[in-house]
Amino acid sequence: MAAFETGLLGDGGDDTNRRETAAKQSDAAFQPPALGAIPDDENGAAIRRGMAIFLNTKTNAGDFVGNDLACVNCHLDAGRKPGSAPMWAAWVVYPKYRSKNGKINTMEDRLKGCFTYSMNGQGSPSGGPPPVGSDVYRDLEIYFRWLATGAPTGEKMKGAGYPKLKKTDIGYDPARGAKVFEQNCASCHGADGQGQRDINGRIVFPPLWGSGSYNWGAGMARVNTAAAFIKENMPLGQENRLTDQQAWDVAAFIDSHERPRDPRQTGSVEATAKAHHGGESYYGKTLNGRLLGTGTSGS
Structure with a gap:
């Protein structure tokens, strides 16, 4: 029994080294196969x-x-x-x-x-x-x-999802976000937010609103989700360059534009908003005199 315990635990120094090594490994995100x-x-x-x-x-x-x-x-x-x-x-x-x-x-x-x-x-x-x-x-x-080859099953792994972004004291505002968009996003996604195509018509940078983008039921149509993605990943190749406030504001600007209707909408926008759109969504809200959620022609 004593030998078993020694083999399991080792001496204090070895155990400390193992814990430090494990901690360092856990700090690194999982690496998928090449x-x-x-x-x-x-x-x-x-x-x-x-x-x-x-x-x-x-x-x-x-x-x-x-x-x-x-x-x-x-x-x-x-x-x-x-x-x-x-x-x-x-x-x-x-x-x-x-x-x-x-x-x-x-x-x-x-x-x-x-x-x-x-x-x-x-x-x-x-x-x-x-x-x-x-x-x-x-x-x-x-x-x-x-x-996921070699990944632990049933565990939330480091780097999973989009990192949560805490709300700022002043909240988010599409008008401020428009300026952030112009300065940091329009060069890739276009001043009109409709993205860019190559000479063969293939999408290089995706549209962020309108009929060619995600619909009102998508997770990215929630300002908090879009803000978290943007903060962690945008501008492309310059991730985390925007401040938290800029990420919230530009997400609000993007998600305050009309897009294809929510496919769960069988009645009014108001009824669908009540059933499915709590939290950080502009769906069902009136902005600049227009009710958002009615959808685009490409819905």
């Missing part, structure tokens, strides 16, 4: 298809995409970047309960929500997200599972 490690087999072929859907969603899953966005627009570096809702961190916590729909969600359920809201599936050729059991889900899921 792209060169994708296996050269049927699994690898599906992983590559999933990555292609993730990077160019409209090209590779266009029947279910009703706007000009791709998964990678909100989950940077092909879903690998910590602090940008990386997919290796999401994979290990599903299935789980989500208050948005009031039930246990599988990863397929979660992806269905992304296609419904962030990809504005109602405006797609199919008029909705991929059907249950679609190969689109299968390929995305095996890509996420591969990204």
Whole structure:
């Protein structure tokens, strides 16, 4: 028994070193496998298809995409970047309960929500997200599972989601945000917020409002979510350059513009706002004399 205890605990110095090493390791975000490690087999072929859907969603899953966005627009570096809702961190916590729909969600359920809201599936050729059991889900899921190779299951990992951003004392204001946008965002996303395309018409920088962007039901349509993403990840390549106040204000500016309607809206905007839009959303609010939430022509 004594020998067992010695082997388990070691002496004080060794135990201290182990704790310090473990602490240092826990401070570092998880590293997904390198792209060169994708296996050269049927699994690898599906992983590559999933990555292609993730990077160019409209090209590779266009029947279910009703706007000009791709998964990678909100989950940077092909879903690998910590602090940008990386997919290796999401994979290990599903299935789980989500208050948005009031039930246990599988990863397929979660992806269905992304296609419904962030990809504005109602405006797609199919008029909705991929059907249950679609190969689109299968390929995305095996890509996420591969990204999470070696990750602990059922744990919230460092770098998961978007870091929460505490509200400032003066709150947020779209008018202040317009100035932040002009100075820091318009060069990529355009003065009109409609993004930029390359010479072949492919989206380089995504639209942030209007018919080509996420709809009112998307998580990014909440000012707090957009502010957290912006603070941690924008301007691209200069993350954390904006102050907390600037991030809140520019998120308010972006999310105070009209966009495709919430697909849950079956009656009035007011009724849908009451049912689904508490918190930091401009949906159902009147701004500059206009009720927001009525949707765009591309809804």
